[in-house]
Amino acid sequence: MSPARNQMDIDSQGSYDILARRRRYLGNLGLNSLADWQRRVNEVMADVSVLILQPSAAAAPPTSASIMAATPAPARPASFRVDTAFPAVQIGGGAGRRPAPAALTATLPTGTPDPASFVVRATVDETDLDDLDNALKSQHGEQVVFSDPRVEPAQTCGGDPPVGHDGDVRARLGADRLRELGLDGRGVAVAVMDTGINLQHLTARGRAVRLDRHLSWTPNGLPTPGAYAVGHGTMCAWDVLLAAPEATLLDFALLQSTGGITALLSDALRGYNELLGWMSLPNGERPYHSLVVSNSWAMFQDSWDPFPPGHSGRYIDNANHPFNVLVGTLSQAGADIVFCAGNCGPVCPDGRCQGDSTGTIRGANSSDDVLCVGGVDVNGALVGYSSQGPGRIGQQKPDLVTCTHFLGSESFGAGTPDSGTSAACPVAAGVVAALRSAFPFDPGNPTRSPANMRNYLRQHAVRAPGQPWAADMGFGELSSFEFDNAGQHL
Amino acid sequence: MAGQIFTIERPDKPTLAEAAAALHVAVEALDAKFGVITVDPRRGLHTVLVHGEVPEELASGFSGPYSNPRIEPANVQAAEPADESAESPDVADSST
Numbered sequence: 001m002s003p004a005r006n007q008m009d010i011d012s013q014g015s016y017d018i019l020a021r022r023r024r025y026l027g028n029l030g031l032n033s034l035a036d037w038q039r040r041v042n043e044v045m046a047d048v049s050v051l052i053l054q055p056s057a058a059a060a061p062p063t064s065a066s067i068m069a070a071t072p073a074p075a076r077p078a079s080f081r082v083d084t085a086f087p088a089v090q091i092g093g094g095a096g097r098r099p100a101p102a103a104l105t106a107t108l109p110t111g112t113p114d115p116a117s118f119v120v121r122a123t124v125d126e127t128d129l130d131d132l133d134n135a136l137k138s139q140h141g142e143q144v145v146f147s148d149p150r151v152e153p154a155q156t157c158g159g160d161p162p163v164g165h166d167g168d169v170r171a172r173l174g175a176d177r178l179r180e181l182g183l184d185g186r187g188v189a190v191a192v193m194d195t196g197i198n199l200q201h202l203t204a205r206g207r208a209v210r211l212d213r214h215l216s217w218t219p220n221g222l223p224t225p226g227a228y229a230v231g232h233g234t235m236c237a238w239d240v241l242l243a244a245p246e247a248t249l250l251d252f253a254l255l256q257s258t259g260g261i262t263a264l265l266s267d268a269l270r271g272y273n274e275l276l277g278w279m280s281l282p283n284g285e286r287p288y289h290s291l292v293v294s295n296s297w298a299m300f301q302d303s304w305d306p307f308p309p310g311h312s313g314r315y316i317d318n319a320n321h322p323f324n325v326l327v328g329t330l331s332q333a334g335a336d337i338v339f340c341a342g343n344c345g346p347v348c349p350d351g352r353c354q355g356d357s358t359g360t361i362r363g364a365n366s367s368d369d370v371l372c373v374g375g376v377d378v379n380g381a382l383v384g385y386s387s388q389g390p391g392r393i394g395q396q397k398p399d400l401v402t403c404t405h406f407l408g409s410e411s412f413g414a415g416t417p418d419s420g421t422s423a424a425c426p427v428a429a430g431v432v433a434a435l436r437s438a439f440p441f442d443p444g445n446p447t448r449s450p451a452n453m454r455n456y457l458r459q460h461a462v463r464a465p466g467q468p469w470a471a472d473m474g475f476g477e478l479s480s481f482e483f484d485n486a487g488q489h490l
Numbered sequence: 491m492a493g494q495i496f497t498i499e500r501p502d503k504p505t506l507a508e509a510a511a512a513l514h515v516a517v518e519a520l521d522a523k524f525g526v527i528t529v530d531p532r533r534g535l536h537t538v539l540v541h542g543e544v545p546e547e548l549a550s551g552f553s554g555p556y557s558n559p560r561i562e563p564a565n566v567q568a569a570e571p572a573d574e575s576a577e578s579p580d581v582a583d584s585s586t
Contacts, residue, residue, distance in 0.1 A: 158566030195563060219523070232563040255563055264492055266524055266539050266558045273527045280531075297561045304559045313494075313556040321556050322495055322537045326529040340564045350566050385566055412565075420565035 047079065047123040049148040052136070054088070054118045061088040062118055077132055079125035086121035121148060155384035156377050157348035162407035162417035164378030166242055169403040169427060172378055174480040175243050181483060183434040185244025189215070189288035190433050192426065193271055193295045196228025196253030197237045201411065207241055209249060215287060216251040217274045219267045225251035230411050235418050236296050236426040238409035243430035243480070246437070248288065250275075255297060263297075265315060265323050265363075272326050279333040283443060290436035291335040294429035295370075296422035298342040298387075299362045300352035316362035317392040324364055324393065331369035334441040336450045338429040339365040340421035341374040341398040345472075347384030350420075359392055366391025371432070371454050374474060375404035375424040382472050386421055389471040398474040399454065400461050402427045428478055432457070435483070439490035447490055456489045493521055493541045496554030501534045509538045513552065514545050 054062045067082050124132050133145040156163055170176065178184065189212065196218070202209050216225035228234075228251075237249055254271040255263045272293075279291055299305065299316060307314040315321045331337055344353035344360035353360060365372055372394070374386040383405055391397030401424065408418035417423075432453060442448040460483070463476025498509055509526055510517040521539035528536050537556075544555065 232565050235565070255561070262560050262562050264558050265561055266493065266495065266521070268561065269495075269527055269529075269537065270524060276528075296564050298564045299559055299561060305557050306559065307557050313554060315557045315559055322497055322527075322529045322535070325535065326527070329530050343564050343566050350564075352562065420563075422564040422566075425564075 047081075048126050048129060049083075049121060049123050050129070050132075051119045051146040051148045052122055053091075053144040053146065054120055061090065062120060063088075067120055067122075076135075077124060077128035079123075079128050080132060081123045083121040083123065088118040088120045090118050119146075155347045155382060156405050157384045158343070158350060158419065160405070160417075162415070163405050164403075165407040166238075166418070168378035169406050169408070170242055172380070172403055173243055173427070173431060173478065174483070178243060178431075178434045178480050178483065181438070181486075183438050183480075183483065183486075185241075185247030185430065185433040186437045187288065187440070188244065188247050188290045188292060188433040188436045189250050190240050190244065190247045190292045190294060190426075190429055191250040191252050191271075191275055192233060192236050192240065193252045193254055193268065193293060193297065194233035194236050195231050195255045196224075196233045197226050197249065197251045198228055198230040198234045198411075199226035201230045201234050201409070202238060202241075205238075205409070207238065208245075209237070209241070210247065211249050211251060212287075213251070215278070216253075217271060218253045218256060219263075219270055220256065225253070228253055228256075232296070232411070232422065235409045235411040235423060236294060238411070239418055239423050239426035240294060240430040240433065242408075242427055244433035244437070247292075247430065247433040268295075268297075268364075269323050269326060272323075272330055275335060276326070276330050276333055279330065279335055289440040289442075290433075291441075292429050292433045292436065293330070293335050293337045294426045295337070295339045295364070296420070296425045298340060298365050300342070300344065300350060300360075301354060301356065302359075302362070305362075319367070319393050321363070324367055327364045327367050328369045331450045334443060334450065336429075336432045336436065336441075336453055337367075337370040338425055338432060339367075339370045339372050340425035341365065341372050341389075342387035343385040343420050343422075344387045345383070345385040346388065350385055357388070359390075360387040361389060361391040361397045363392070366393040366397045368394040369450070371428060371457065372397040372399050372474070373421060373424045373428045373478075374398040374401040374472070375421045376401045376473075376477060377405050378403050380477060386424075386472065389474070396469045396474070399458055400428065400474045400476065400478045401472075402431075402478040431478055431480060434480075435486060435490065439486060453490065456486070459489075492558045492560075493524075493539045494544070494555035495537050495558055496540055496544065496548075496552060497529070497556070498526075498536045498538070499534055499551045499553075500536070503528055503536050506538070509536075512549050513538075513540065514549075515540060515542065519544075 136144050199209055199211055211226045213225045252271045254267040278286055305314055305316045342360050343350035344357050346357040349357045375383045377383055389397045404423040405417045405419045410416055458475040461476030462479045469475050498504055503526055506520050506526055507517050510520050519540055519542045524539035526536050526538055
């Protein structure tokens with residue numbers, strides 16, 4: 001390698017030296033090509049950020065030049081770079097050194113930092129870190145190189161207290177704007193496919209609820225729509241009404257068949273069959289012009305499906321399973337079908353996921369015929385349990401995210417959040433119902449199809465620039481702030 | 491018992507008895523509450539829920555079994571709900 005002549009050459013020389021040193025550090029790793037080796041090295045080794053303590057008798061912030069001068073070449077590896085964008089931070093203000101408290105002597109430098117000391121940030125190749133640390137410690141007689149680890153915001157997890165309340169959800173959705181536009185769910189049926197609704201719990205909290213008992217349904221035939229124990233279904237009903245206060249709820253307590261909160265897919269099949277029965281009727285004969293179906297249920301493990309991968313009878317990744325076919329049929333009949341993404345997100349998956357956070361959007365939750373909804377808190381931060389894509393049937397799932405983990409129905413007790421992607425799903429269903437009150441399904445108009453509704457919501461979601469779809473946020477966060485132009489699209 | 495789902499492809503929807511006969515099972519083996527559900531009217535695709543054994547060789551037009559797995563709500567809390575299970579009043583009920 002010829003001697004360096006300018007800064008670019010220095011960088012090139014330095015980069016080459018770094019690569020060579022990493023290779024000596026790690027060995028050949030059993031890889032054959034240099035490209036493979038470079039790729040593997042970049043996975044395991046990197047520059048690390050460190051904080052350098054710089055005493056300054058002049059009580060003036062050090063400069064990168066002064067730092068470089070204070071760190072002579074033998075101690076300063078070629079990979080050492082001062083971060084000139086990071087302002088030197090003074091961490092003391094007086095003069096002279098004070099002895100450390102005796103109890104802490106073993107763990108702290110021999111003296112507290114010079115009151116006029118500054119901390120600067122630098123990067124160094126991880127293979128050079130020990131050399132830098134030892135050299136500077138020897139030079140200064142104390143520890144001056146400190147770690148600068150990565151930190152990340154904590155994501156909301158199950159068991160955490162609520163983040164915000166349903167007023168925040170309405171504000172984030174732009175629900176007031178929806179009402180100004182006349183989008184309130186009036187004339188739209190929303191089927192809550194869940195554990196059953198307790199109407200009294202909702203009305204006691206000030207909600208005026210439309211519930212159609214005639215078109216509601218239970219798998220065991222008990223005629224108690226609206227009178228179920230307060231719980232998950234009541235929460236979902238509350239959350240539908242945030243954006244669609246004038247929608248009519250249909251109480252489908254299909255998650256009741258085994259006496260607890262577990263049900264079988266065949267119960268969902270029966271429930272969907274009931275809905276198809278009247279959605280298949282011609283325009284003008286249907287009891288409601290539009291139907292939104294809210295599904296805050298899922299499978300949490302692959303093992304819940306008794307058939308192995310590749311079996312023609314499997315459900316979780318098989319578009320030909322009868323339930324997945326029926327979902328498509330109901331969608332073709334004009335129903336807007338909304339599913340939760342699930343709660344097996346990588347940061348803090350639900351216990352039922354048994355630690356598995358890969359490929360957890362299963363079965364109908366991932367169908368191309370549904371809107372799959374993940375969860376963010378009222379600040380727009382992804383919650384740690386929101387399942388991430390791709391889906392097992394449709395790839396680009398979730399489609400969207402919206403709010404969850406907020407203080408809302410308190411269906412699980414005072415102060416408890418409406419949580420899980422279970423809450424995000426009916427929030428989204430309510431937005432769809434709100435749109436349908438002005439843009440009802442019309443079998444003769446393709447722009448009013450459920451497929452076009454999904455496309456519209458995806459296109460008008462709020463997302464990072466240049467980010468078409470992401471495994472965690474889908475096409476972005478559901479937002480109604482641009483719904484003024486909905487009439488041009490729906 | 492969960493049972494297994496089978497499909498029948500034919501233009502007209504069969505009765506439960508017709509489906510049982512075609513599957514070579516007793517009609518009692520088919521879940522009567524589930525009945526015969528049409529999942530795709532354009533294809534003439536219908537489903538039944540079968541409890542018990544079904545012959546491995548299925549008649550023409552039948553396929554299955556399909557799984558009938560358990561499903562659960564997707565909330566993250568396991569807290570007991572508040573008990574307000576009293577009969578609810580008729581409020582703003584739009585049913586006829």
